[in-house]
Amino acid sequence: DIQMTQSPSTLSASVGDRVTITCRASQGISRWLAWYQQKPGMAPKFLIYKASTLQSGVPSRFSGGGSGTEFTLTISSLQPDDFATYYCQHYNNFYVTFGQGTRVE
Amino acid sequence: EVQLLQSGGGLVQPGGSLRLSCAASGFTFSASAMIWVRQAPGKGLEWVATVSPNGDIAHYADSVKGRFTVARDNSRDTVSLQMNSLRVEDTALYYCAKGFLLGVVTPADYWGPGTLVTVSS
Numbered sequence: 424d425i426q427m428t429q430s431p432s433t434l435s436a437s438v439g440d441r442v443t444i445t446c447r448a449s450q451g452i453s454r455w456l457a458w459y460q461q462k463p464g465m466a467p468k469f470l471i472y473k474a475s476t477l478q479s480g481v482p483s484r485f486s487g488g489g490s491g492t493e494f495t496l497t498i499s500s501l502q503p504d505d506f507a508t509y510y511c512q513h514y515n516n517f518y519v520t521f522g523q524g525t526r527v528e
Numbered sequence: 529e530v531q532l533l534q535s536g537g538g539l540v541q542p543g544g545s546l547r548l549s550c551a552a553s554g555f556t557f558s559a560s561a562m563i564w565v566r567q568a569p570g571k572g573l574e575w576v577a578t579v580s581p582n583g584d585i586a587h588y589a590d591s592v593k594g595r596f597t598v599a600r601d602n603s604r605d606t607v608s609l610q611m612n613s614l615r616v617e618d619t620a621l622y623y624c625a626k627g628f629l630l631g632v633v634t635p636a637d638y639w640g641p642g643t644l645v646t647v648s649s
Contacts, residue, residue, distance in 0.1 A: 424590070461573075468639075469636065472635055510572065512635060517578070518589070519633070521574065
């Protein structure tokens with residue numbers, strides 16, 4: 424199975440900060456990567472697919488990048504609503520896996 | 529509006545069985561793969577299973593293979609997860625989710641609210 428590793432596990436930031444989360448795959452996955460945001464007590468929200476394409480309705484301060492084994496999620500100017508946990512997920516094959524999550528606090 | 533209404537969670541003893549259901553509306557159910565993802569208390573997301581749009585293909589995580597079965601009824605826009613031989617480590621919030629892309633290999637764009645499964649003696 425492909426392992427997904429996110430860093431950091433926890434990120435402390437302030438409103439207005441530029442924030443970057445990294446996701447690494449144990450083998451190449453081209454650009455078959457998605458990002459999700461989850462707030463406490465809520466279901467995950469789909470943010471980005473194919474590494475960098477924003478899902479409809481997602482604010483443009485979110486951006487994704489990378490290919491192969493290294494990917495990033497960047498929030499250009501952190502807003503109060505963005506404090507949450509973020510997960511990457513590969514969908515390179517049937518056995519999709521998630522990263523362990525990055526909590527932005 | 530896409531809606532996924534989940535039911536069927538609860539408390540079960542180790543070795544027991546439970547069936548989760550998910551009723552979908554607001555999209556063409558028969559055109560979408562359906563996905564189950566779980567989240568143990570205080571932990572991250574774990575993919576459990578995916579079923580193809582017409583139900584002929586299903587894939588499972590190694591942790592549940594041989595114990596869980598996913599099925600769908602496209603005439604009723606429902607998907608189910610039959611869980612047998614439950615273990616303490618299966619305790620989690622189980623999410624039903626809609627596949628975003630055509631086919632089985634897909635991220636999930638809409639998620640249900642989750643249903644809690646607790647396996648304990």
